[in-house]
Amino acid sequence: STLLTINAGDYIFYTDWAWTSYVIFSISQTLMLVVGATYYLTFTGVPGTATYYCLIMTVYTWVAKGAWFALGYPYDFIVTPVWLPSGMLLDLVYWATKKNKHSLILFGGVLVGMSLPLFNMVNLITVADPLETAFKYPRPTLPPYMTPIEPQVGKFYNSPVALGAGAGAVLSVTMAALGCKLNTWTYRWMA
Numbered sequence: 001s002t003l004l005t006i007n008a009g010d011y012i013f014y015t016d017w018a019w020t021s022y023v024i025f026s027i028s029q030t031l032m033l034v035v036g037a038t039y040y041l042t043f044t045g046v047p048g049t050a051t052y053y054c055l056i057m058t059v060y061t062w063v064a065k066g067a068w069f070a071l072g073y074p075y076d077f078i079v080t081p082v083w084l085p086s087g088m089l090l091d092l093v094y095w096a097t098k099k100n101k102h103s104l105i106l107f108g109g110v111l112v113g114m115s116l117p118l119f120n121m122v123n124l125i126t127v128a129d130p131l132e133t134a135f136k137y138p139r140p141t142l143p144p145y146m147t148p149i150e151p152q153v154g155k156f157y158n159s160p161v162a163l164g165a166g167a168g169a170v171l172s173v174t175m176a177a178l179g180c181k182l183n184t185w186t187y188r189w190m191a
Contacts (some may be wrong), residue, residue, distance in 0.1 A: 013033060015021070020160075021184060022160045027171060033116065040102070041053075086119065087111045090112055105177045112172050113165065113172035117160075118165065
């Protein structure tokens with residue numbers, strides 16, 4: 001789950017496709033986050049475990065993305081800690097509902113699904129413009145996804161945050177349920 005989440009984060013490289021990629025990657029990161037965090041949270045039964053999981057994932061990502069720096073890219077390609085607030089919300093739901101798994105699945109899943117795309121937007125805003133970076137750090141041959149294309153400006157109802165949050169809120173409930181279910185399978189296997 002941690003590795004899949006880290007590897008689902010390079011949407012900033014896609015110039016004209018940045019917003020489409022943003023929606024897809026927001027959903028994939030939401031789903032990977034919620035299944036792993038829910039699994040560990042219900043496995044330990046200790047509120048705070050989901051936040052801890054997100055912290056570990058953030059540090060892993062910083063280390064992994066440090067490779068871009070070694071390759072000559074600017075360090076602002078590094079990912080901002082977008083998972084932590086969503087993990088905190090998951091912990092808060094588990095604690096507030098007195099460790100009720102069904103509430104965790106429903107409320108926690110919806111909150112993570114709706115919150116991560118919002119925090120992910122902060123991530124997208126704070127990193128350097130990919131076109132500017134492509135010209136500042138030129139490569140001998142520019143890959144197709146770095147080729148400058150005039151971006152198409154969408155209308156308000158094409159909001160990538162709303163689309164990511166809506167889809168994430170629905171899908172992450174299922175993944176939260178899977179995270180809980182993985183524990184029962186684990187126990188059955190151990191028995």
